[in-house]
Structures are given as structure tokens and as C-alpha cells.
Amino acid sequence: MASDHTRSAILAAAERLYADRGFGDVTLRDIVAEAGVNLAAVNYHFGSKDELIAELFVTRSVQTNRERLRELKAAEEQGGGRAPIEVILRALVGPTLRGCLGPENQRSTAARFMIRASIESVPPIRRIKNREIDHLRKFAGAMRRALPERCDVDIYWGLNFALAMAHHTIRESERLTKLSEGKCDLDDVEDVVERVVSVATMALTARKTETKAPSRVAAR
Amino acid sequence: MASDHTRSAILAAAERLYADRGFGDVTLRDIVAEAGVNLAAVNYHFGSKDELIAELFVTRSVQTNRERLRELKAAEEQGGGRAPIEVILRALVGPTLRGCLGPENQRSTAARFMIRASIESVPPIRRIKNREIDHLRKFAGAMRRALPERCDVDIYWGLNFALAMAHHTIRESERLTKLSEGKCDLDDVEDVVERVVSVATMALTARKTETKAPSRVAAR
DNA sequence: TTGCAATTCAAACAGTTGTATGAAACTATC
DNA sequence: GATAGTTTCATACAACTGTTTGAATTGCAA
Structure with a gap:
């Protein structure tokens, strides 16, 4: 070669x-x-051009996924096959957030590329993202083991919301900084991680309120 | 004419x-x-082509924003200038979710267009989105009035997470359906709205855990 | 009607794009 | 050092893009 x-x-x-x-x-x-x-x-x-983009994205994706799974496996082994939900969630959103946030000048090219991939989402990349489901299923499984009393639907919604907060914060970090006039410090990555993890944990562990139909505000 | x-x-x-x-x-x-x-x-x-896209997006955006503000104003007037946080959040995420989710065959063209705009985010659209900050500020104001003891940073993070959950759920609704094997019913829009609102409310009203150390979070 | 502006139309323009070609330059093996 | 296989190169290609042009058509007012 x-x-x-x-x-x-x-x-x-x-x-x-x-x-x-x-x-x-x-x-x-x-x-x-x-x-x-x-x-x-x-x-x-x-x-082709698309295959070049795909290779770039696959490389970076498997890196992140590997890191996520490494954290997850370590936590589960330490807990005898069952890790606390906070730790699972931290393994899920931590690597991505740490990779894509933090002081701009020291953000790696790889991280900035992944942010672009998240924002612009070009066809070859979307095709790959759709195959990420198997990877997420592993986290769903770990979460189910951590919260055996929780029904599957709630697990999936919790997983969805955790990813939502992480990815949206990355995508819209600039807007959040502007909206908050700099009060939200997106360079303090660990703080962001803990905020996301703590909200997602609450979402997954809160007692179900048997909400009836909410009183909609008067229409028209 | x-x-x-x-x-x-x-x-x-x-x-x-x-x-x-x-x-x-x-x-x-x-x-x-x-x-x-x-x-x-x-x-x-x-x-130009870009101005055509911009006009399409502006039209739909102001429609949604108008609806949001109508719900917000109605709620605040009813509560004498101060609305419950749940109601504010429902006014924030409800119109968007109701517009973009629900049974696919009865989803309007406008809704499907807005989903595309959210997923692909082409330059002329991004330019407009950046001017949406003033609109969000009005919600931040209402939230501050509803939770006067809460610091600004927490308000902005709560707002960010609420939008995150709503938008991400719309963007990735297909993936969530596939991941959960249909168990998460994205056609039940009001259920989705209540899930988002309840998690965002928890995020905004939970007592602060003063843990700054990310390594170990006190359970429960 | 006539005049004038607004609108529509077919056609061409100017530029860019990703991709293909076939020859030239390598590199390693015998 | 000849040979075969790989890699590089300049160049051409074919298709498609948004935009412009200038002439035709339309609608309306005087």
C-alpha cells in the first residue's frame, strides 16, 4: 500500500x-x-463526493459512539451490571457535549465538523444517522435495567429528551449565548453536562402525575 | 392591484x-x-430564489409566533399579569408541536414545510431564525415573572431545554418512532405537549442541587 | 381607440458543479 | 532495467443551476 x-x-x-x-x-x-x-x-x-463526506462522518461518529459505550460499560461493570441512571445519561450526552462545546478557539476541527453535520444535515450524513438506532438501543437497555419499574415508553421519551437537550444546545449555542447576553456560559462544559443530565434524570424518575386533559387556554 | x-x-x-x-x-x-x-x-x-424561500419561511414563522404570543397574553391577562409556568411553556411549545406533529396524512403542507426548514436549515432561513431572539425574550420575561426567585441563567436554560425537546422531537420524530418500535405515539400531540411541558417545568422549579462535582451526583 | 405600464414568455447566458478520460509519472517486482 | 500495477495529472465533458434579456402580451386609464 x-x-x-x-x-x-x-x-x-x-x-x-x-x-x-x-x-x-x-x-x-x-x-x-x-x-x-x-x-x-x-x-x-x-x-464520489458523497462517499468522501460519508467517510468523514462515519469516522467521527464511531469515535463518539465508542467513547459513549466505553463509559457505559465501565459504569455497568462497576455496578455489577446495573449503573445509576445519572451515570448512563452522562455517558450518553457527555462525549458529544465535551466534543462540541468548550472554548471556541480550542475546539477541534473534528468537533466543528460534527457541529456542521448536526446543523446542515446533508443527505449522505442523514443516511448514516438512520443507522445509529442500534447504538441507541444499547442505552435504552441500560436505562431499562437502571429503572426496571419504568415503562418502555417513558424510557424512550427520556432518552429522546436527553439527546434533544444535548444536541439542541450544541446546534443553538450561539443563539443561547446571545439570548442570555452571555449569562449562560457554554464554555463551562461540565456545567452544561450536569444540567442536561439532571433534567433528564428528573424526567425519568419523577412520579407520574396522572395529568388529565390540560386546561387549554381559551382559544380564538 | x-x-x-x-x-x-x-x-x-x-x-x-x-x-x-x-x-x-x-x-x-x-x-x-x-x-x-x-x-x-x-x-x-x-x-431571487433565496428571497422566495425567505418569504415562505417568514410567513409561516410569524403565524406560529403570533399564535404563541396570543396564548401567552391570554394566560397572563387571566392571571393578572402573571401566568403559571406550565401555561407559559405550553404557549411556547404547543403551537409548534401541534402544527408539526399529529397524523401524517392530515399534516398540512405548511407543517411539513416547517419541519423541512427545521431539518435542512438553508442559509436564508438561518438568517431569519437569528432574528427570532426578540420573540423569545418576551417568553423569558414572562417566565421570570412567573418564577421571580429563579435566577436569569436558570430561566434561559429552562427556555432552551423546552425548545430543545419540542424541536428535536419534531426533527427526529421518525427515528423515535422506529427506536421505540411504535411505542411512543407521536400522533397523540397533546400527550407530547404535556410531556415536554412537564419536564421543562421540573427543570425550572426543581430545587437546586448545589453539586458542582460532576463525578458523583447524590442520588434522590 | 390609443397609450402606457405591468406582466408573461421563450430563449439564452454565464457560471459552477461533480465526474470521466487517457496519457504521464511513479513504484515495486522480477 | 524491463514490466505491470498503482497513482497523479491536465483537461474535457455534460449537465444543471439561478439569473437576465428583450420582445410579446395583457390589463387598465384616458
């Missing part, structure tokens, strides 16, 4: 450009110029 | 196509074919 030089130069350049300028306005020609390689090299090494 | 026929035909066709196929692969030629008008009509009536 020849040196991966060209191949990895393309990957690095593409990730950097996508992270900085988004998928919308980065062309193959931009990428090869940044990488200092020939235009045809992309199709030679990756087959 | 002249009959708006062409103009509104373009708007309707564009909204329908964008809702069905996303922004990525709908061209001006698709739109004018669907609308039965000439290609140049888009630039004549709207100036």
Missing part, C-alpha cells in the same frame, strides 16, 4: 473546510486546492 | 415541493413547472 498521503490530505482538508464554511459552499475544487492535490484524486480515492 | 395569481401559485407550489422533497433537490424549474408559470416569473416577483 502506497503512502496514504493524498488520501489523508484530502480527508483533512475536507474536514477543515466543511467545519469552517459548511457543506453548502465547499466544492471539490476548494478541497483539492486546500489539500494540494489533483481534482481527480477525490474520485479516484473515494469514488 | 393585479390578481396575485402567479405570485401565489409560485408560493404554493414551492411550499409543496419543499415540504415533500426538501430544499436540496428542488430547483426553480421544478417550482415553475408545478405552478404552471414561466421560469422568469420567480425572479420577477421575488427577486
